[in-house]
Amino acid sequence: GAGVSQSPSNKVTEKGKDVELRCDPISGHTALYWYRQSLGQGLEFLIYFQGNSAPDKSGLPSDRFSAERTGGSVSTLTIQRTQQEDSAVYLCASSLEGVHNQPQHFGDGTRLSIL
Amino acid sequence: GQSLEQPSEVTAVEGAIVQINCTYQTSGFYGLSWYQQHDGGAPTFLSYNALDGLEETGRFSSFLSRSDSYGYLLLQELQMKDSASYFCAVHNAGNMLTFGGGTRLMVKP
Numbered sequence: 001g002a003g004v005s006q007s008p009s010n011k012v013t014e015k016g017k018d019v020e021l022r023c024d025p026i027s028g029h030t031a032l033y034w035y036r037q038s039l040g041q042g043l044e045f046l047i048y049f050q051g052n053s054a055p056d057k058s059g060l061p062s063d064r065f066s067a068e069r070t071g072g073s074v075s076t077l078t079i080q081r082t083q084q085e086d087s088a089v090y091l092c093a094s095s096l097e098g099v100h101n102q103p104q105h106f107g108d109g110t111r112l113s114i115l
Numbered sequence: 116g117q118s119l120e121q122p123s124e125v126t127a128v129e130g131a132i133v134q135i136n137c138t139y140q141t142s143g144f145y146g147l148s149w150y151q152q153h154d155g156g157a158p159t160f161l162s163y164n165a166l167d168g169l170e171e172t173g174r175f176s177s178f179l180s181r182s183d184s185y186g187y188l189l190l191q192e193l194q195m196k197d198s199a200s201y202f203c204a205v206h207n208a209g210n211m212l213t214f215g216g217g218t219r220l221m222v223k224p
Contacts, residue, residue, distance in 0.1 A: 004157075031210060033211065033212070035212075035214075040217075041216060041217070042119075042202055042214040042215055042216040042217050043158070043202070043204075043212070043214040044214075045211055045212065045213060045214075048210075048211050056208075056211055091157065091158070093158075095210060098210045099210060100145040100146050100163075100165065100206045100210050101146070101163060101165065102210070103148070103160035103163065104160065104210070104212065105160070106157040106158045106159070107157060108156065108157045109157065
């Protein structure tokens with residue numbers, strides 16, 4: 001597709017379950033970013049990929065969070081043993097390269113609700 | 116640490132001009148961007164400033180003063196469709212963005 005695609009668009013799960021969120025970046029974009037956004041708040045950086053490597057994992061909130069990217073394309077963000085405070089919209093973005101004058105293009109996000 | 120401050124809410128009427136300010140404290144500053152987000156939608160890129168001065172793109176302009184750690188987004192000839200949240204974001208190493216809390220703009224007829 002032409003834009004960043006994320007799936008699922010909505011996910012409701014019980015506390016303690018694991019969830020996997022998927023991001024398909026714009027074709028040819030080497031840089032990929034994960035953010036999360038709580039209701040009415042700004043975006044919080046989670047992790048950044050350049051190609052398949054993640055030079056910056058500093059934003060991951062805890063060791064329950066992990067992410068991978070394979071083939072320089074699709075990325076998955078996994079949250080293990082979900083907690084209610086994990087409820088948020090998880091946004092993925094990609095840019096052509098990880099350089100500063102290039103805009104990040106965002107997907108519509110996955111709205112995660114933990115019961 | 117890093118922090119960005121912007122007003123939480125601004126109201127203006129159609130056809131008016133509005134300025135949304137952003138002040139920041141950060142290490143490793145590479146530039147300032149602005150993003151627009153409609154309710155329930157994805158953030159979309161508006162502008163990027165790496166150097167001091169004004170960048171103009173149609174009805175929107177963005178300004179940066181690195182010495183003052185300050186920038187603003189200027190929206191002219193406001194339209195109803197401009198009602199949205201506007202986020203300033205500082206560029207860090209690797210083009211990672213640190214976002215402000217957002218300014219909710221309400222445009223009234």
